[in-house]
Amino acid sequence: MVIEKMAMAGTLESSDAQVTVEPADSLTLHIESSVLNQYGRQIKATVEEVLARLDVTSGRVTVVDKGALDCTLRARVECAVFRSCDASMVNVPWGGVIQ
Amino acid sequence: MINAVGRDIPDYLLVDGKEVYQGRFAKDGQVLKRDAPTCVMNEKPVADKLCESIREACERCGAHDGMTISFHHAFRNGDYTASMVCRVLVEEMGIKDLRVAATSLGDAHNLLADYIEQGIIVQVQASGVRGRIGDAISHGKLKEPAIIRSHGGRPRAMMAGELHIDIAFLAAASSDKVGNASGNGGKNNCGSMGYAMPDSRYADKVVVITDTLAPFPNVPASVKCEDVDCVVVVDEIGDPKRIGTKEARVTQDxxxxxxxxxxxxxxxxxxxxxxxxxxxxxxxxxxxxxxxxxxxxxxxxxxxxxxxxxxxxxxxxxxxxxxxxxxxxxxxxxxxxxxxxxxxxxxxxxxxxxxxxxxxxxxxxxxxxxxxxxxxxxxxxxxxxxxxxxxxxxxxxxxxxxxxxxxxxxxxxxxxxxxxxxxxxxxxxxxxxxxxxxxxxxxxxxxxxxxxxxxxxxxxxxxxxxxxxxxxxxxxxxxxxxxxxxxxLKWEDKVVAIVEARDGTILDVIRQIKPYTFE
Incomplete structure (x- = not known):
């Protein structure tokens, strides 16, 4: 999928994460987290895995994590990417990259 | 040396009789002689112990570089007194190398975090450290490791002479002109002065700071006139509404x-x-x-x-x-x-x-x-x-x-x-x-x-x-x-805080935290 415009998903509530994606020439990832020291590596791996699964190869991705579980993180990244290419209201790839 | 909870305590901390933790009742039965504060004879009749300002009280009590001062935390997040006193000591009097032995420190004391970062406060001993002071300590800004003691461990350390306080500055809701002080009877009440009372007995000098001057004698008193050197009246000692961040009520969760x-x-x-x-x-x-x-x-x-x-x-x-x-x-x-x-x-x-x-x-x-x-x-x-x-x-x-x-x-x-x-x-x-x-x-x-x-x-x-x-x-x-x-977690070698067991042995150490990197 291609990030066509800036989009956001999630909140800054405890146990959630706010994910922002913006168009860019290359893929960059910026992560802030309240549990960075203990879970930074796993958060990064989870976000990268979702981006790879969605075939996102460029864009600026910002994650502000407030202690979200992996399932929450995955959902927020997916939703932000879908919103950035108008695939969130209709055309959600159920059964495709979303299993 | 590995202690009884499996923590490796650096040998260089084990000096002057300091030991590692050996178990919860390891020191039971040990004999101890109580340390005593110095006291000055007061024989002459005097009108009162009132001082015009915190500065005057500090001068009368011989405030000096390198001294150890104490505060109590009954006002918790609503405490004004510790910051007020430190500002006078640092800004007005230029005192350096302060050691702050408060019963606890928190969000009300961000000014003290500034003084730690500036190297003016060189050591902290407390039963708790929150807010910016905790950040400053964890990033290695104190010259000497902080000492964390339990509520019981602190008076033990005073009795054993390991913590000797030069001047205790004790906020009191009400006090009379000679220092009979209480946590009630004022315009800003904190209730129990349980934390302050041991300090009033073990500090060399005791300054009562109040915003309500009560008629003599202000009894029953928690802090008693025989232990008090000076009394200062200020506008506000603290805000009781900020003792609890919210009213403690039974959860509905x-x-x-x-x-x-x-x-x-x-x-x-x-x-x-x-x-x-x-x-x-x-x-x-x-x-x-x-x-x-x-x-x-x-x-x-x-x-x-x-x-x-x-x-x-x-x-x-x-x-x-x-x-x-x-x-x-x-x-x-x-x-x-x-x-x-x-x-x-x-x-x-x-x-x-x-x-x-x-x-x-x-x-x-x-x-x-x-x-x-x-x-x-x-x-x-x-x-x-x-x-x-x-x-x-x-x-x-x-x-x-x-x-x-x-x-x-x-x-x-x-x-x-x-x-x-x-x-x-x-x-x-x-x-x-x-x-x-x-x-x-x-x-x-x-x-x-x-x-x-x-x-x-x-x-x-x-x-x-x-x-x-x-x-x-x-x-x-x-x-x-x-x-x-x-x-x-990834740590530097530097020990930034020592966690003392209640018997005075070393239970654990806290090291400086390394900045996080993804590599």
């Missing part, structure tokens, strides 16, 4: 209520739940709720609580007013209701934090405690508890009375959710040991209750009552299955 009910079931199943039992809870949501569930169990057994002690909330006062609690013995008030209740009710009385928890005494109240309900940031599979360092390794908590009550009580119950956000509460190894696992008897979580295998007697009680329980390892594995296994 179903998860907290479920845990509280399970803890109450554990209490009702054990042999100390008889008429006259003694009881203390922390002020956290689930801990307070345990008391609510105890009511019906006390009714069923037709028994009353003999005494509630420690930090007191309005909640406990209500329970006393309804006839469930004979005496409340109070070191600290957590809300305005408890403050007023201490003043109004004869069966609700003040005690010093030394009386409450000092192991170097002839028997502190905690030694007679039946049930202690506590919270924890982390508990590990050895039942060791951490209440001081957060998931980023930064100092942001307070052992307070946790190690004292856990060691002294017959049944110490930790009530905590299994995970908080992504942080596992039950883990393989706590970041910092603040309470040794041998003092922790039961851990109640939303995913099950674990009993310390050392307490076969409690296991038998639960089995007899049909209360299910699991192993602590089961809880740890369950937690990691939800949030993932945390990566180990």
């Amino acid at each position: 179903p998860r907290d209520l479920m845990m509280a009910e399970r803890a109450a079931d554990v209490i009702a199943a054990t042999p100390w739940f008889v008429d006259g039992f003694s009881y203390q809870t922390g002020a956290g949501g689930p801990s307070l709720a345990v008391t609510r569930f105890l009511e019906e169990r006390m009714d069923a057994k037709e028994i009353k609580m003999g005494v509630a002690f420690g930090g007191i909330t309005g909640n406990m006062c209500d329970l006393q007013d309804r006839g469930y609690v004979r005496k409340i013995v109070d070191t600290q008030d957590f809300d305005t209701k408890a403050i007023a209740h201490l003043h109004d009710c004869p069966d609700h009385v003040e005690m010093t934090v030394s009386d409450y928890a000092n192991p170097a005494s002839k028997g502190a109240y905690v030694n007679y405690l039946d049930y202690m309900i506590l919270a924890a940031l982390e508990v590990d599979v050895n039942f060791n508890v951490n209440v001081i360092t957060g998931s980023d390794g930064v100092v942001r908590g307070a052992p307070g009375g946790h190690p004292d009550t856990a060691a002294g009580s017959k049944c110490c119950i930790i009530v905590t959710p299994l995970v908080r956000g992504r942080m596992p509460t039950v883990c393989k190894e706590v970041t910092t040991v603040t309470t040794p696992g041998e003092c922790i008897d039961v851990v109640v979580t939303d995913y099950g209750t674990a009993v310390n295998p050392a307490r076969q007697d409690i296991i038998d009680c639960l089995d007899a009552a049909g209360i299910p329980h699991v192993s602590i390892e089961y809880l740890q594995e369950k937690a990691y299955s939800i949030v993932g296994e945390p990566d180990p």
Whole structure:
């Protein structure tokens, strides 16, 4: 999928994460987290895995994590990417990259 | 050297008789001679001890570079006094190399964090460190490691001469002109002055700071004129509304209520739940709720609580007013209701934090405690508890009375959710040991209750009552299955804080945290 415009998903509530994606020439990832020291590596791996699964190869991705579980993180990244290419209201790839 | 909770204590800290922690009763029976403050003869008749300003009091008390000063934290987040005094010492008098030995420090004391960063405050000794001061300490800004002591460990250190205070600055809601001071009777009341009283007896110089000058004599007094050198009247000593961040009320969170009910079931199943039992809870949501569930169990057994002690909330006062609690013995008030209740009710009385928890005494109240309900940031599979360092390794908590009550009580119950956000509460190894696992008897979580295998007697009680329980390892594995296994924190070599056991030995050290990188 291609990030066509800036989009956001999630909140800054405890146990959630706010994910922002913006168009860019290359893929960059910026992560802030309240549990960075203990879970930074796993958060990064989870976000990268979702981006790879969605075939996102460029864009600026910002994650502000407030202690979200992996399932929450995955959902927020997916939703932000879908919103950035108008695939969130209709055309959600159920059964495709979303299993 | 590896201590009794498996922590490696650097040898260079083991000087001047300092030892590593050897077990919770290792020092029982040790003989100790009490350190005494210096005192000056006062024979002449004088009008009063009033000073025009904090500066005048500091000058009269011989404020000097390198001195150790103390404050109490009854006003918690609403305290104005510590910052007010430090500003005078630093900005007006240019005092350097200050050592601050407060009973606790928090968000009200960000000015002190500035002075730590500027190198003016060189050491901190406290039972808790929160807010920016914790950040400054964890990033290695103090010249000497901070010393973290429990509520009982602090008066022990004063008695043993390990902590000698040059000047104690004690905020008091009311005082007369000669220093008979109280936590009530003023415009900003804090209630119990349990933290301040030991300092008034062990500091060389004592300055009472009040915003309400009461007629002489202001009795009954918590801090007595025979211990006070100077009295200063200021505009405001603190804001009682900010003692608690919010009014302590019983939680409506179903998860907290479920845990509280399970803890109450554990209490009702054990042999100390008889008429006259003694009881203390922390002020956290689930801990307070345990008391609510105890009511019906006390009714069923037709028994009353003999005494509630420690930090007191309005909640406990209500329970006393309804006839469930004979005496409340109070070191600290957590809300305005408890403050007023201490003043109004004869069966609700003040005690010093030394009386409450000092192991170097002839028997502190905690030694007679039946049930202690506590919270924890982390508990590990050895039942060791951490209440001081957060998931980023930064100092942001307070052992307070946790190690004292856990060691002294017959049944110490930790009530905590299994995970908080992504942080596992039950883990393989706590970041910092603040309470040794041998003092922790039961851990109640939303995913099950674990009993310390050392307490076969409690296991038998639960089995007899049909209360299910699991192993602590089961809880740890369950937690990691939800949030993932945390990566180990990365530390520099530098020790930024020493966690003293209540007997004065070294329980653990906190090192400077390394900035996080993804590599």
